[in-house]
Amino acid sequence: MTRVDFLMDLKFNHEVESAIRNKRPIVALESTVIAHGLPYPQNLETAIRLEQIVRDSDAVPATVAMFDGDLCVGLDDGQIEKLATDKNIRKISMRDLPIAAAGRMTCATTVATTLYAAHRARIRVFATGGIGGIHRGCPADVSADLPMLAKTPVITVCAGAKIVLDLVSTREWLETNGVTVLGFRCDEIPAFYSRQSGLPVDQRVETFEEIHAIVFARDVLKLPAAILLTVPIPEESEIELSELEPVLENALRLAESTDVSGKEITPFLLAELSRMTDGKTLSANIALLENNARIAAQIALPVTGD
Numbered sequence: 001m002t003r004v005d006f007l008m009d010l011k012f013n014h015e016v017e018s019a020i021r022n023k024r025p026i027v028a029l030e031s032t033v034i035a036h037g038l039p040y041p042q043n044l045e046t047a048i049r050l051e052q053i054v055r056d057s058d059a060v061p062a063t064v065a066m067f068d069g070d071l072c073v074g075l076d077d078g079q080i081e082k083l084a085t086d087k088n089i090r091k092i093s094m095r096d097l098p099i100a101a102a103g104r105m106t107c108a109t110t111v112a113t114t115l116y117a118a119h120r121a122r123i124r125v126f127a128t129g130g131i132g133g134i135h136r137g138c139p140a141d142v143s144a145d146l147p148m149l150a151k152t153p154v155i156t157v158c159a160g161a162k163i164v165l166d167l168v169s170t171r172e173w174l175e176t177n178g179v180t181v182l183g184f185r186c187d188e189i190p191a192f193y194s195r196q197s198g199l200p201v202d203q204r205v206e207t208f209e210e211i212h213a214i215v216f217a218r219d220v221l222k223l224p225a226a227i228l229l230t231v232p233i234p235e236e237s238e239i240e241l242s243e244l245e246p247v248l249e250n251a252l253r254l255a256e257s258t259d260v261s262g263k264e265i266t267p268f269l270l271a272e273l274s275r276m277t278d279g280k281t282l283s284a285n286i287a288l289l290e291n292n293a294r295i296a297a298q299i300a301l302p303v304t305g306d
Contacts, residue, residue: 016074019060025300028118028126031065035089035108044084057297069104112148122303127296130162133170150177157296163192164269193239195232237287
C-alpha cells in the first residue's frame with residue numbers, strides 16, 4: 001500500500017494510485033457486502049468478480065475497507081480474502097469511523113463510509129447493491145447512508161433500497177433532502193430483487209451521455225448531493241414483489257421474536273430471505289451487484305484533481 005501526496009490520510013493500492021495519478025476512471029465498491037452481505041464462498045467469488053467486471057470495462061476497481069485503522073481505497077487479494085473469511089470483521093458506518101481509526105481496527109465499510117472515502121479520493125462513481133434507508137415500522141431509524149447521499153456528490157449506482165426497508169418513506173426522504181433519483185431505462189425505482197416498486201424516479205435516462213449531462217449540471221449548480229442512478233435487476237434474475245412480501249413478513253416476525261435489531265437487522269433479514277427461498281434471493285443479489293458494477297464502470301468518469 002502507498003499513499004498519494006494530496007490525500008495523506010487515505011491508503012491506496014498500486015492500481016488505484018496509478019489511476020489517480022493518470023486520471024483514469026475509477027469505480028468505488030463497498031466491502032460490507034463481502035463481510036456481512038453474502039455467505040462464504042460466494043462473498044469472495046463475488047468480490048473478485050465485481051473487480052474484474054470493472055476492469056473489463058477499462059475502469060479501475062477501488063474496493064474500500066479499513067485495515068489496522070487505515071481507510072484503504074483499493075485492496076489486495078489477501079485483504080479481500082480476510083474480509084470474506086474473518087468472522088470478527090466489524091461493519092462500520094460514519095459514527096464508527098473515529099473509533100475504528102483510533103483503535104486501529106480492521107472493518108468493512110457501509111455505503112455511507114464508502115461514499116465518504118470515494119469522495120475524499122476524488123472518485124466520482126460508486127457501485128453498490130442496494131442503499132440503506134428507513135426501517136419498516138421505525139421511522140426514526142434512518143440509515144446513515146441517506147444523509148451521506150444528501151451531502152456527497154458521487155454518482156451512486158444501485159438497485160434501489162434494500163427490500164427489507166420502508167421503500168415509500170425512503171423515497172420521500174430522498175426527495176425532501178434533494179437527492180436526484182434517476183432510472184436507468186426505467187420509470188420506477190427498482191425494489192432491489194424486483195424491477196418495480198410503484199415509486200417514480202425523478203427522470204428516466206437512456207444513455208450514459210444523459211447521465212453525464214445531469215452530473216455536469218449538478219456540479220455547475222454546486223449542489224452537494226449524490227446522483228442516485230437506480231438500475232433494475234436483470235429480468236432473468238428478478239423475484240416479483242408478490243412472491244417476496246410473504247417471505248419477508250415471516251423473516252420480520254422471526255427477527256422480532258429473536259430480538260434482532262439495529263445494524264444487525266438488515267444482514268439478518270437478507271440471510272433469512274436467502275434461507276427461506278432456497279438461495280433464490282442470494283442468486284438475485286449477486287446478479288444485481290454484477291449488473292450495477294458493469295453499468296458503473298461504463299459511466300465512470302476520471303478522478304478530479306486536487
